[in-house]
Amino acid sequence: MAELTDLTLLEAASALRAGDISSTELTRSCLDRIRSLDGQVHAFLTVTEELALDQAKAADQQFAGRSNDSLPMVLGIPIAIKDVLCVEGVPTTCGSKILEGFRPPYSATSVSRLVDAGAVILGKVNTDEFAMGSSTENSAYGVSHNPWDLDRVPGGSSGGAAAAVAARMCFAALGTDTGGSVRQPASFCGVSGLKTSYGRVSRYGLIAYGSSLDTVGGLARNVADLVPIFSVMAGHDPLDSTSVPDPVPEIHLNGAPKLRIGVPKEYFIEGLQPEVATAVRAAIETFREMGASVQEISLPHTDLALPVYYLIAPAEASANLARYDGVRYGPRRGPGEYPEDYFVTRGELFGPEVKRRIMLGTYALSAGYYDAYYGQAQKVRTLIKGDFEAAFEDVDLIACPVTPTTAFEIGAHGDDPLSMYLEDVFTLPANLAGIPGLSFPVGFDSDGLPIGMQFMAPHLGEAQLFAAAHAYQAVASWHTSWPEL
Amino acid sequence: MALTLEEVRAIAHLARLQLTAEEEKRFASQLSDVLEYAARLEEVDTSEIAPTASVLPMNAPLRPDEVRPCPPRDLMLANAPDREYGLFRVPRVLELEP
Numbered sequence A: 001m002a003e004l005t006d007l008t009l010l011e012a013a014s015a016l017r018a019g020d021i022s023s024t025e026l027t028r029s030c031l032d033r034i035r036s037l038d039g040q041v042h043a044f045l046t047v048t049e050e051l052a053l054d055q056a057k058a059a060d061q062q063f064a065g066r067s068n069d070s071l072p073m074v075l076g077i078p079i080a081i082k083d084v085l086c087v088e089g090v091p092t093t094c095g096s097k098i099l100e101g102f103r104p105p106y107s108a109t110s111v112s113r114l115v116d117a118g119a120v121i122l123g124k125v126n127t128d129e130f131a132m133g134s135s136t137e138n139s140a141y142g143v144s145h146n147p148w149d150l151d152r153v154p155g156g157s158s159g160g161a162a163a164a165v166a167a168r169m170c171f172a173a174l175g176t177d178t179g180g181s182v183r184q185p186a187s188f189c190g191v192s193g194l195k196t197s198y199g200r201v202s203r204y205g206l207i208a209y210g211s212s213l214d215t216v217g218g219l220a221r222n223v224a225d226l227v228p229i230f231s232v233m234a235g236h237d238p239l240d241s242t243s244v245p246d247p248v249p250e251i252h253l254n255g256a257p258k259l260r261i262g263v264p265k266e267y268f269i270e271g272l273q274p275e276v277a278t279a280v281r282a283a284i285e286t287f288r289e290m291g292a293s294v295q296e297i298s299l300p301h302t303d304l305a306l307p308v309y310y311l312i313a314p315a316e317a318s319a320n321l322a323r324y325d326g327v328r329y330g331p332r333r334g335p336g337e338y339p340e341d342y343f344v345t346r347g348e349l350f351g352p353e354v355k356r357r358i359m360l361g362t363y364a365l366s367a368g369y370y371d372a373y374y375g376q377a378q379k380v381r382t383l384i385k386g387d388f389e390a391a392f393e394d395v396d397l398i399a400c401p402v403t404p405t406t407a408f409e410i411g412a413h414g415d416d417p418l419s420m421y422l423e424d425v426f427t428l429p430a431n432l433a434g435i436p437g438l439s440f441p442v443g444f445d446s447d448g449l450p451i452g453m454q455f456m457a458p459h460l461g462e463a464q465l466f467a468a469a470h471a472y473q474a475v476a477s478w479h480t481s482w483p484e485l
Numbered sequence B: 001m002a003l004t005l006e007e008v009r010a011i012a013h014l015a016r017l018q019l020t021a022e023e024e025k026r027f028a029s030q031l032s033d034v035l036e037y038a039a040r041l042e043e044v045d046t047s048e049i050a051p052t053a054s055v056l057p058m059n060a061p062l063r064p065d066e067v068r069p070c071p072p073r074d075l076m077l078a079n080a081p082d083r084e085y086g087l088f089r090v091p092r093v094l095e096l097e098p
Helices: A009-018 A023-041 A049-063 A109-116 A159-166 A183-189 A223-233 A274-289 A302-323 A340-349 A352-365 A371-391 A417-424 A428-433 A462-475 B005-014 B021-043 B073-077
Strands: A044-047 A078-082 A120-125 A172-176 A192-195 A216-220 A260-264 A293-297 A397-401 A437-444 A450-456
Touching: A009 A023, A009 A049, A009 A223, A023 A044, A023 A049, A023 A078, A023 A120, A023 A159, A044 A159, A049 A120, A078 A159, A109 A172, A109 A223, A120 A159, A159 A172, A159 A183, A159 A216, A172 A223, A183 A192, A183 A437, A183 A450, A192 A223, A192 A462, A216 A223, A223 A437, A223 A462, A260 A274, A274 A293, A274 A397, A274 A437, A274 A450, A274 A462, A302 A352, A302 A371, A302 A417, A302 A428, A302 B021, A352 A371, A352 B005, A352 B021, A371 A428, A371 B021, A397 A462, A417 B021, A428 A450, A437 A462, A450 A462, B005 B021
Parallel strands: A078 A120, A078 A172, A260 A293, A260 A397
Antiparallel strands: A044 A120, A172 A216, A192 A216, A192 A437, A397 A450, A437 A450
């Protein structure tokens, strides 16, 4: 065996079952790789070495002398957690100075389900502050670097998660997706990333950004590796009032499905990098060769998703982030007087993008503007959701690019937030409609940077996403290429 | 839709954000750009359209009102920047009558 970190999650799981390796060895190999490479990549904000080795030891005890067939696939598998998800007792910053030093008294349901199933937590990975961004450049703790080209961003906001998976520092990572924050970094880093349906995975313990849009998802080296992560996390949780009661289906990956695939013409626009369009079209052609029917469809309100999102998400954020007042958690700044401490604490400890979105949301919700901005955005959201409902009467899946371009250079968007927002143009609609999406690699551009494609499915249609994307990875090999570091 | 500096200050006050003079200027221009971009929503006829606040077709679920254990006080206070007598300590909010 070469390096243990070269294995996929499922290969590592079967090696653990066969007794060929121990979780302790696997975990140490990840920790070694983090130690030797994370100085360049900066994926991790916190490495929980002691916790990880304790969990690995516990997993090894479970494997010892047991029939291993009934043990969870994630048992003993080292994973990383985006730093917006609470892990009990482990620093959780949301990439913000306003939560510096915060140690949550409980874990997110998504995390605790994985821990209960025996997954090993390697640490917390970088994110744009409060998940607001598309590059990790908005993290208060420094930018992460794309392992394919260290001068480029890994995408965001789950950029640390994508970079850690691409650099083979972990076997999978939990991310969150409010407007594309799993799918876009997965695309930029050449890994597979799942945005779950709204309500499918509990948001309990996910530090809130846009509550009607936030979802927990996963990133891994291939689609099949995402399945055990999803299956453990998903399902009803009484601690989240928006968690859906529907049962989670068992995921089967066998067989190339006879799918009806819709290709929305509004996603092949001016500004789309030609190599991205070519690679996505080629992948769609592969599905046609596998027996899928492909038809052009229209999602006519696509161009309105961006303005709708950038009113609704900031409005929800401005309410959610009102809780950071320097009283119950995080540092407090100011002269020790009311109300000055609130202003100084928030003014000094929130970064510029968070302040911008709080301001934007406050404005959109304020008296006299509510109907024109927030109210109108919610109505247009209905139209966007309706586009998908109409499309899914004729097709099973929608196939399109994840991002207009491959990974951009660090600093490329300078101080121009609107140009950065345009990076999210293909990923926002799924969040507004609450539907699941899966991003997976379909090629490389002439600079050797990964190109991703996404499938979107009807609400709770994750099983279809997995089956289709896995069928592609059974015949394509993009997901088996890894960056040299 | 260009925001004035006064409007930016008013929004920052509502949001309890202290901004530097430089931030006020920068945000006035950047937020104006975004609002200008968002103005295209005005052109959409939504007179017959209901708003979507949540994509889920469910009402807020109810649960039995049962007594459950609450996390220990010290644990919930552990992250506070200032605490005393088992409480969050904050600056005085009300003036006492003499």
